[in-house]
Amino acid sequence: MADFYQNGIITTLHNLSERTHEDLESELVEFSKSRPMSLILPSLFSELEGEALPNIIQHLKDVPYLSEIVIGLDRADEAQYRHALKFFNELPQHHRVLWNDGPRLKALDAELNELGVAPRELGKGRNVWYCMGYTLASGRAESVALHDCDILTYDRELLARLIYPVANPRFNYEFCKGYYARVADGKINGRVSRLLVTPLLRSLKRVVGYRDYIEYMDSFRYPLAGEFSFRRDVLNDIRIPSDWGLEIGVLSEMYRNYAHNRLCQVDIAKTYDHKHQDLSFGNDEGGLSKMSIDITKALFRKLATQGETFTTETFRSLKATYYRIALDFVETYHNDAVMNGLKLDIHNEEKAVEMFAENIMKAGQHFLERPMERPFIPSWNRVVSAMPDVFERLKDAVEKDNEEFLG
């Protein structure tokens, strides 16, 4: 059983009783009468052939409270898009598959690009952004959840717990972030979250001092979770980063746009496992190495927008402080693992810490060389002002794709 401690400056909603998903769902069905709900699934075609997504679909089939499911499909050719339409057609809920690489959506993307408001990089950020635009265009939902498509331990209770805080009409939350223990196969995972993000935030507290933003970020128990939920109005003015800073960037946007009491986090699962990426030592362009550089840059950029100044010396102190704190964390996690009968490879953990320490310097150097770089995709409010009929056009393109290729 979890404890009920409130850490940090964001409300934490715990899992304190063994409520069944049926029990939660019967409430959600009631809530859906005043707050219709939808789910966004950013997916790669390859995930349709993996282990996780077919199981997610089996669970979603029985979810009784969703008005819409919006699937963003990346890296699919025409035959694969046709296959995806059949694959998702098992869902009884109203659903649409956005063929991001198809000619209709690519033509719209090219026009947005002409106007300077299209995403500049391919990837999950762009996929999520188009799904958010479609959700605004379709207007079917008041409360929206979003989760990854590689969750191996998926259960429909995860979705019920994730959307509940923004679905209950008596709650005033605009945004909710999921958290869980990433423990699977006898191991503690979540290497970037445990070994980079938390120790880096703790070292920032030492090097730059108390900052409300750092306290806020450190309040999230799993800051890199790809599971969020929000009220629809959030989607209008959120700016999504197109790189690996997506999760951190979304939290920073919420910090900028809302008071702390409109935000919360919720325990969504006892365990969680997903597809693991390589650490990619020495390769700044891939795997967890690139992820760690993007995340660190996102934190520096955000602090800079609050008036923080950085020099090479700041980054050197930060690296040294981080290294010490992160090594202490390795010992902490090791002891936690031992007491729980789990495995933790100290050598691999320390190798990861060494790489992250180097990457803090690389991210710092990059920041000093290009302080004005902004990987953000414009908010949908801005896009509407540049192209007033964008929602009709997006909706039309998606409807036509679905009609033409479903047969």
Ligand SMILES: O=C(O)[C@H](O)COP(=O)(O)O
């Ligand atoms: O959340 C994280 O820390 C990264 O996504 C890496 O996760 P993993 O160690 O579970 O693969």
